[in-house]
Amino acid sequence: MWQTNDTVWSRSGGIGIETPPESSGPRPPQVDQHVLMRVFDEIDYGMLVIDAQGRILHANHLARHELASGRVIMSYGNNLLGSNAGFTGQIxxxxxxxxxxxxxLLLMAQGDRELSMAFTPLSHPLEADPPSVLVLLSRQSTCDNLAVRMFARTLNLSPSEEAVLMGLCRGLAIPEIARQHGVAQSTVRSQIKTLREKAGAPSIRRLLHRVNSLPPVVPALRIITPMSHNATEFSHP
Known part of the structure; x- marks a missing residue:
């Protein structure tokens, strides 16, 4: 249960977990608030925590990026809104x-930008603590996941094989990949065969399934210094 007031974020910097009496055993370990914020910033999904008044209590790096773009969602007066009245109503x-x-789950699109948003309650209506909601945003693109590059390095793919893998991740067909790299389609097919063998995938479909199952890691070049636990301090990456 995440919350952002001092009843949960302890003044010592850790998560204020309710603990049993001392006679019941040792206190559970606490996680430093700043460490937790850095964890959120390293996840390749936008994450927002909203209170009952619709105010943004926390936004991780990618969520701040999406809010700053204003393409589908935005922040106004520290409240989560859509970029138009229709989106705001759905939210x-x-x-x-x-x-x-x-x-x-909301599925919204503005021009060529599609954004899905999953709203998950972080408290039960019968609980006494202030209610809050976690909003998870869709990943920008599978190809933006740093784990895909890490996957390629782990398999020792050549630069051309890695380029073919990225093309497949972007949904390109073999003729498109061949045309993009100025090679014959037979060359691309041969590279796909090699990278499938290195990945132990019997088909392109299984290969892409493995790629889509990789951990969501934010590319290092997109990481910025995490903001303090103050949602009004949005910064554009």
Whole structure:
């Protein structure tokens, strides 16, 4: 259960976990607040925590990036809004449902930008602590996941094989990959065969399934200094 006031974020810097009486055993370990913020910033999904008034309590790096772009969602007066009245209405309805204990998924698109948002209640309606909702945003692109590059290095792919893998991740067909790199389609097919063998994948479909199952790691070049636990301090990466 994440919250952001001093009843949960302890003044010593850790998560304020409710602990049993001392006679019941040792206190559980606490996680430093700044460490937790850095963890959120390293995950390749935008993450927002919203209170019952619709105020943003925390936004990780990618969420701040999405808010700053204003393409689908934005922050106004520290409140989560859509880039138009229709999106704002959908967001408000999803938040209201979440504060009643329901999980909601929104699928929104603005031009060529598609954004899915999963609303997950972080408290139960019968609990006494202030209610909050976690909003998870869709990943920007599978190819933006640093783990894909790490995957290629782990398999010892050549630069050309890695380029073919990235093309497949972007949904390109073999003729498109060949045309993009100025090689014959037979060359691309041969490279795909080699990288499938290195990955132990019997088909392109299984190969891409492995890629899509990789941990969501934010590329190092996109990491910035995590903001303090103050949602008004949004910064564009």
């Amino acid at each position: 408000q309805q999803a938040m209201e449902s979440s504060f009643r204990g329901q999980r909601k």
